[in-house]
Amino acid sequence: MRYVFLEKKDLGTFVDYLRKDHRVVAPVKKENQFVFADVDSAEEISLEYIPTILPPKKYFFPQKEKLGAFKIGQTTLADTSVDIQPTVIFGVHTCDIDGIECLDTVFFKDPADPYYKKRKKSIVLIGYECMFPCDEFASCVTMDTHVPKAGYDIMITDAGSKYILHINSNEGEKIIGDNAMFKPDEDDKAKFELRELREEKAKKFKPQINSDFKELPKMFEESYNSKVWDEVGKKCVSCGNCTAVCPTCYCFDINDDVKLDLSGGERKRIWDSCQLDEFAAVAGGENFREERSSRQRHRYYRKFSYSVKKYHKFFCTGCGRCTRACVAGISLIETVNELIKEYKNV
Amino acid sequence: MCNFNSNPEKTNVKVDPQYSPKEGIIVRTVIMTENEKFFEIKLEGEEELGNLPGQFVQLSIFGIGEAPISISSSPTKEDKNTFEICVRNVGTFTNALHQLGVGDKIGVRGPYGRPFPIDELKGNDLIFVAGGLGIVPLRSLINFVIDRRRDYGDVSILLGCKQPKDRLFGDEIESWNQLTDINYACTVDKADPEWKGSVGVITTLIPGVDIDVNRTYAVVVGPPVMYGFVIAELLKKGLPEDKIILSLERRMKCGLGKCGHCQINDKYVCQDGPTFFYSELRGLEEAL
Numbered sequence: 216m217r218y219v220f221l222e223k224k225d226l227g228t229f230v231d232y233l234r235k236d237h238r239v240v241a242p243v244k245k246e247n248q249f250v251f252a253d254v255d256s257a258e259e260i261s262l263e264y265i266p267t268i269l270p271p272k273k274y275f276f277p278q279k280e281k282l283g284a285f286k287i288g289q290t291t292l293a294d295t296s297v298d299i300q301p302t303v304i305f306g307v308h309t310c311d312i313d314g315i316e317c318l319d320t321v322f323f324k325d326p327a328d329p330y331y332k333k334r335k336k337s338i339v340l341i342g343y344e345c346m347f348p349c350d351e352f353a354s355c356v357t358m359d360t361h362v363p364k365a366g367y368d369i370m371i372t373d374a375g376s377k378y379i380l381h382i383n384s385n386e387g388e389k390i391i392g393d394n395a396m397f398k399p400d401e402d403d404k405a406k407f408e409l410r411e412l413r414e415e416k417a418k419k420f421k422p423q424i425n426s427d428f429k430e431l432p433k434m435f436e437e438s439y440n441s442k443v444w445d446e447v448g449k450k451c452v453s454c455g456n457c458t459a460v461c462p463t464c465y466c467f468d469i470n471d472d473v474k475l476d477l478s479g480g481e482r483k484r485i486w487d488s489c490q491l492d493e494f495a496a497v498a499g500g501e502n503f504r505e506e507r508s509s510r511q512r513h514r515y516y517r518k519f520s521y522s523v524k525k526y527h528k529f530f531c532t533g534c535g536r537c538t539r540a541c542v543a544g545i546s547l548i549e550t551v552n553e554l555i556k557e558y559k560n561v
Numbered sequence: 562m563c564n565f566n567s568n569p570e571k572t573n574v575k576v577d578p579q580y581s582p583k584e585g586i587i588v589r590t591v592i593m594t595e596n597e598k599f600f601e602i603k604l605e606g607e608e609e610l611g612n613l614p615g616q617f618v619q620l621s622i623f624g625i626g627e628a629p630i631s632i633s634s635s636p637t638k639e640d641k642n643t644f645e646i647c648v649r650n651v652g653t654f655t656n657a658l659h660q661l662g663v664g665d666k667i668g669v670r671g672p673y674g675r676p677f678p679i680d681e682l683k684g685n686d687l688i689f690v691a692g693g694l695g696i697v698p699l700r701s702l703i704n705f706v707i708d709r710r711r712d713y714g715d716v717s718i719l720l721g722c723k724q725p726k727d728r729l730f731g732d733e734i735e736s737w738n739q740l741t742d743i744n745y746a747c748t749v750d751k752a753d754p755e756w757k758g759s760v761g762v763i764t765t766l767i768p769g770v771d772i773d774v775n776r777t778y779a780v781v782v783g784p785p786v787m788y789g790f791v792i793a794e795l796l797k798k799g800l801p802e803d804k805i806i807l808s809l810e811r812r813m814k815c816g817l818g819k820c821g822h823c824q825i826n827d828k829y830v831c832q833d834g835p836t837f838f839y840s841e842l843r844g845l846e847e848a849l
Contacts, residue, residue, distance in 0.1 A: 238568050253568075282580040285623040290668035292581035298571045326817050329576035439846070466821030469580075469814050473624050480624065482580065487814075489821060495847075497812045498628070498652035501785055503825070503847050513824075513847075521827035 218405030219397035221371075221378040228396055230257040233303050237339065240274065241305040242267055251304065262306050265349040266534045270311050270462035271304050272318055275334050279485045282330070282469070286479040297330050299337040303390075306343040310355045310534040312366040314462025315340070320526045321465050339386050342367040346412070348420055352535030354548050357424035360532050362413060374412060379405050423548050426555050428529060434558045435520040439512070443553045448508025450543040455488030457514065457537035457545070463522075463530040464488070489513055515550065579817070582621040582668025583608070588643060590662055593729050597694075598659050599633075599647045602667060607642045610669070613676035614702035615808060615836040619816050620646075620658065621668030628654040629813040629831075631698035632672060637708035647697045647729060673816035677702045677780060677806060677836050685776050686714040690791055692721045692763050692783025696729050698808050698835075699782040703737070710742060717744040717770050721763030721783075725749055725756045744770070763787065767794040774799040782808045788849045792839055805839035809848065 221229060233239050234255070241260040243252045249264040251271050283292025307315075322331035344363055348356075355361040363370045368387035372379045380397065382388050391397050426434065458464040468487040473480040487494065490510050496502040504510045518531035531547070538546045589601035604610060610618070612632050621627045634645035650659045661667060679702075687706060691699045706713050718737060722728055728747075738745045746766045748759035759766065763783070779795050781788065788807060795805055811823035811830040823830035825848045828841075842848040 234568070236569060283578065287624050288666070289623060290582050290584040290621065290666045292578060295578040295581055296573050296575050298573050300571045301569050321819065324818065326579065328817075328819060329579050333574055333576055465819070467814065468820070468822075469627060471624050471626050477624070482623070484820075487820070487822070489824075494822065495812065495824075497810050498655065499649070499784070499810070501810070503811070509847070516826065517824075521824075524827040 217382050218400040218409075219380045219382065219391055220374075220400065220405070221380055221397055223377055225396050226378070227257040230254070230260070230305065232394070232396065233305065233341075233390065237301045237303040239303045239305055240271075254305075260306060262343055263347075264306075266308065266310065266353070266536055266539070268536075268540075269460060270314050270534065270536065271307055272314060272462055272465075274302065274304060274338060275315065275318055275331060276322070276465060276486075279483055280330060282482045282484055284479065284481050285471070287473070287477060289479075292482060295329075297333045299333055301337055301339075303339045303341055305341045306371075307340055307367065308345055308534075309342060309363050310353070310358075310360045310532040311462055312340060312342055312363075313358075313360040313532040314534065316366045317463040317522075317526075317528060317530050317532070318465055320528055324526075339390065340367045340369075341387075342370040344370060344372040346373055346416055346419075350535065350539075352538040352546070352548070353533055354423040354531070354535065354551075355533035356420045357422045357426075357428050358529060358531055358533035359428060360534075361420055362416075372409060372412065374408055379409060381405075381409075423533070424555070425552050431519045431529075431551070432523045434555060435516060437558055437561075438554045439516075441554055441557055443550060443557060444508040444512045446553075447511045447545055447550055448506060450545050451490070451507045451511050452543050453490050453492055453507055453510065454542055455490045456540040456542060458488040458490055459486060460536040460540045462532055462534055462536070463518070466494075489517070511545070515547075519551075580670070580815075582619070582627075582670045585620075585667045585669040587661055587663055587665050587667060593647060593731075594727055596651070597647055597649050597729060599645065599730075600658075600661075600667075601634075601643050601645050602669065603643045604669060609641050610644045610672055612636055612644060612672040612701075614679060614705045615677035615698060616672040616674045616701075617698075617813075617816075617835060618644075618646075618669050618671035619673065619813070620654075621670065622654065622657050622661075623668070625654055625657045627668075627670070627814070628652070628658075629673075629811075629816065631701075631808075631835075633697045633700045635701050635704035635708060637705050647694075649694060671816060673813070673831055674835050675833060677808075678838075679705065682706075682778050682780075683712050684714065685778050686716070686773060688717045688719065688770055688772070688777060688779040688795075690719045690721075690763060690767070690779060690781040690783070692787040692791075693723070693727070694729070695782030695784070695787070695808075696720060696734075699780065700730060700733075702780060707737070707740070707743070714776060715744065716742065718746070719763060719766040719770070720745075720747040721749070721766070721787075723750045725753050762790070764790045764794045767791070767798065770798075772798050772800060774801070774804075778804045778806060780806045785810075785849055792849075802840040802843055803838050807837050807839060807842065807849075808835045809837060809842075811835070 522530035584605035
C-alpha cells in the first residue's frame with residue numbers, strides 16, 4: 216500500500232505501458248453515452264464519464280458464457296474451460312468497484328463459481344475517482360460508494376496538475392514497480408493532498424436519498440405491503456433493462472445451443488431477469504411472482520434487504536443505471552424516497 | 562502513433578466441471594398414470610448418488626436442457642446403486658424425459674438441497690400428508706422411516722389425489738396399508754364406482770388423527786393450494802409451527818445458490834430448502 220504520482224501528460228504513456236502485457240478496456244464515448252470497450256490508446260478513453268451503459272460485470276460474468284460442450288446422446292460436458300486474457304479495466308468508478316465486490320460475494324460463496332474465479336484472477340482493476348457528481352440519477356453518496364475504499368488494485372485521483380495513484384494490491388504493485396514514469400511519494404504528501412481533495416469533494420456530493428443507508432433495511436422490512444409497489448408495478452413494462460444494466464444483478468438461465476447439424480452443441484448460461492414474467496414460474500403453471508409489482512418489489516428487496524440478510528451487503532451501488540435505462544420512467548431514488556415518506560408517516 | 566499492440570494471447574484454462582452431469586442409465590421404468598412415469602436410474606460406475614430424503618437432482622438431456630427433479634427413493638433402499646424418480650409430463654424437459662426408456666442415458670447433477678430433518682424427527686410421532694405429486698418426494702422419507710421404523714413413534718400416512726386413477730405407487734402404498742405399525746388413510750376429490758375409500762379433500766383426514774402435540778411432527782408435501790388448508794388444520798390441532806415441515810417446488814436452474822430462480826425473499830430454495838419448517842416460511846408472501 217503506497218502512493219505514487221503521475222504527470223497528466225504521461226497518461227498516454229501509462230496506457231501504452233499497460234498494453235504491453237494486458238488487454239486494456241476503458242470507458243469510451245458511444246453516441247451520447249459511454250461503454251466499456253477495448254482501447255488501443257489513451258486518446259480513445261473518456262475518463263470523465265457518467266456510468267457506462269453496461270457495468271464492467273460483463274468482463275467477469277459475460278452475457279452469454281459457455282459452461283461446456285456436448286454431443287447429443289452423451290451425458291457429460293466436455294471442454295469445461297474458460298478463455299482468459301490478462302486484462303486491465305481502466306478508469307472504473309468506485310460505484311462499479313463496489314458492484315464487482317457484490318459479484319465476488321455471490322460467486323465466491325461456497326460452492327464458488329469456477330468460471331467467475333478464473334476470470335476474476337485475470338483482471339486488474341484500475342479505478343478512477345469521481346470528483347464531480349455525475350447526474351441526478353445516481354445515489355452513490357447515500358450508498359456510501361462515492362469515495363474509494365477497497366476492491367481495486369490501483370486508484371487514480373485527479374489532483375489538478377497531476378494524478379495521485381493509490382496502489383492497493385500486489386497486482387497493482389507489479390504494474391507500478393519502479394517504473395520511472397511514476398514519481399514516488401517521498402514526503403508522504405499524497406495522503407494529505409487526498410484528504411484536502413476529498414474535503415472539497417464532500418461539499419459537492421450530497422446524499423440523494425432521504426435516509427441514512429443503514430436505516431434502509433429496517434424501512435424495507437416495514438414496507439413489504441406498501442402501495443408504492445402497486446404504483447411501480449403499474450408503470451413497469453417488464454422489459455428487464457434495469458437488471459441487465461445493474462452492476463450487481465447476477466441471475467442467469469442455462470440453455471443448450473445446438474449446432475445446425477444436431478450433432479452437439481454448447482451448454483451456456485445467459486443473463487436472466489427476475490423482471491420477466493416467467494422467471495419464477497414452474498412447469499406445472501404456478502408463478503410465484505406473477506404480478507409486475509411483486510417482481511419490482513423483489514428487485515428492490517434484493518438490493519436493500521435480502522442481500523443485507525444473506526450477504527451482509529447492500530446490492531445497490533447507487534450508480535443510477537436502472538433509472539437511466541428504465542423505459543417507463545421508474546426512478547430508484549423516487550421509489551425509495553416514496554417508501555421513506557410513507558414509512559415516516561405511519 | 563506508438564502502438565505496442567501486443568494484446569496478450571488468450572489462454573484456455575480448465576475449470577472445475579461443476580455443471581457437468583454424471584452419466585446415469587435408466588434401468589427400469591413404470592408408466593404410472595396417463596401423465597406420470599417412474600424411472601429407476603443407475604449412475605455410471607455403480608457410484609452411489611449419496612442422497613438423503615427430500616433432496617433433488619438436476620437431470621439433463623443435451624439439446625433439451627436441465628430440470629430439477631425430486632428424488633423419490635430412500636437411501637435405505639436395498640439397491641444402493643440406483644435412485645428413483647417419478648415425473649409428470651408437463652413441460653419441454655419432462656416431455657423429452659418421458660420418451661426415454663430402459664438403457665437410455667440421462668445426465669445427473671446433485672444431489673442438491675437441504676434434506677428433511679431426519680435426526681430431529683427421530684423419537685417422535687410422524688404424520689405424513691401428501692397431496693397429488695407430493696407423494697413423490699415424500700416417499701423418500703416415508704420409506705426411510707419404514708426402513709428404520711423403531712427409531713420413530715406412531716406413524717400416520719394421509720394421502721389425497723384428484724381421482725383414484727391418479728394415484729401413484731399404488732402397489733407400494735397398498736403394502737404400507739398392510740403394515741400394522743402404520744396408520745394409513747387415503748381420500749380422493751372425486752370417486753369412481755370402484756373406489757371404496759374416503760371422498761373429500763385431504764384436510765378431511767386430519768381431524769381423525771390422534772395427535773400428541775408434544776411429540777409429533779407433520780411433514781406435508783403437495784401443490785401450493787393445498788398447503789394453506791392443511792397447515793391451518795394442523796395448527797388447529799395445536800401443532801406448533803416449528804413441527805410442521807414442508808417441501809417447496811421452484812424452478813432451480815443451477816442448484817448451487819447462484820442463478821436466482823428459486824429465490825423466496827432472502828431464501829434460496831435450492832440450498833436453504835426445498836424442505837422448510839413452516840416457522841421459517843410464515844409471513845413470506847411468495848412462499849406458499
